[in-house]
Amino acid sequence: MVQEVEDFYGVYLLLCLNPKFKGRTYIGYTVNPNRRIKQHNTGTHAGGAYRTSGRGPWEMVLIVHGFPNDVSGLRFEWAWQHPDKSRRLRGVPGKSRKESAFQHRWRVVCNMLRTAPWCGLGLSVRWLKQEYKLDFPDGLEPPLHMPVVYGPVLSKKVTKSQKGTSRIAPSQVSLDDANVQTEMESSVCAVCHMPVMAEDTVLSCLRPSCPMKAHITCLAKHFLEDETRLLPIEGKCPDCCVTLLWGELIRQLKGCYKNLSESDMQPEKDSTRRDLMPSVPESDESS
Template sequence: MVVEVEGFFGVYLLYCTNPKYKGRIYIGFTVNPERRIQQHNGGKQKGGAWKTSGRGPWDMVLIVHGFPSDIAALRFEWAWQHPHVSRRLTHVPRKTKKQSSFDFHLLVLYHMLRVAPWSRLPLTLRWLRQEYQQQLPPLLQPPLHMPLAYGQVRAKPIAKTPGEGGPPLQSIALPCRVCYETLQSKEDALRCFHPGCTLIAHILCLAKLFLRNEPDHLIPVEGPCPSCGHSVLWGDLIRYKKGCYGDLEEQAQTHWVDELHG
């Protein structure tokens, strides 16, 4: 069974099964995993990366998905590729001579899922080829809000925005449910996706509400909807709202930009 996911941004791990190059790995970003593995195994002329071209066949072993944007996924990809340059991963032991590249980068991945900012994101760790799976170290289990999944995944277009059945944001300004000040535009607003809930709130107001017990963080994990009371994952609220991480990322820039430049 193939699971379909809307708004797909994923970072994957390839494993080379060619006897001549067996054991080599490749880490990449994709919005379409089915197409991407075909490109890698088809070579450069089919759109594959030059590092994988002519060295296949490759297995796409696992993929991390659920990133709110391509930028967030690309930052994750870069840090996974360069763990000893990223300031977030200075605690990760260096690869030993006896350690395979696959084992080492799997260990790096487990560390990444346990540290900010990635530990705050609504990610899913999915094993596409379960025969490659290794037991997770007890101290490096993913956070509880990150599910461990199995099987193939397919990207599909976003059909509609959750909550779009609620009151429209037209020329008549509506109040934020948290601060009760006027919402000037739909770009500033989030809606609850639970049926019947009419929540409309400023993105930053709702984020601060969710973070009231975690003042040292900038990106929430989950919180109660102030209208219907249901507990909702922040990632589920923002996944279908393109660009809605913008204001939060601007505030967090000093914390996140270091991931690209160490």
């Protein structure tokens, strides 16, 4: 089964299977991993990279996804490609003689996941090909809010209509604009208890049965009550007390998770993370 991910931004690691170039790796950024690996294996005329053209076949074995936008993903890509030039990774030792290029790339990304600003993002580490899976080095395990998942992934675009209703709870989508504005203005922020206006940026609980709405700044401060971070990682819903990841709330604001049910609010299948997160429906489409 293929896991669907909405609003996909990912940075991947390729491994060369060609005996002539055995062990070579390539790091890249994509919003569509299935299309991208086909481009790499077809050549530059199909949009593949110069460094991978004519050296295939390549296998996309690992991808880190969940970046909030393409700028964030591209910066992660550059740092992973150039750890010796990134000021955030100056303390990471270079490749040793005993390490393969693949092992070195893995050790670098393990360090990155524990380094600011990436350690505060709602990222997922996905082994697309489990037979290549490596263990995390001692002391370099990712933060608990980052799941390690397995299997293929299918990127799913968020439609303009979904984005347009991102400030409104799913139960309100069918209402006309006038009723929506009335409903929004009759709501109260769960944190500051002030009225929620239609023009306000509002976050809602991911649980469909929870009526919680809060101004984005109010909820951020609520999540950061006992922290010194600029941006929150997670916190408890002020109404139902379920654990919510900040990154997932922002994804919901951008139009994701519009069809969640109560049964979807569970730890993701085949995930090592213990936190609560929505389980996105699976697709039968193959890569």
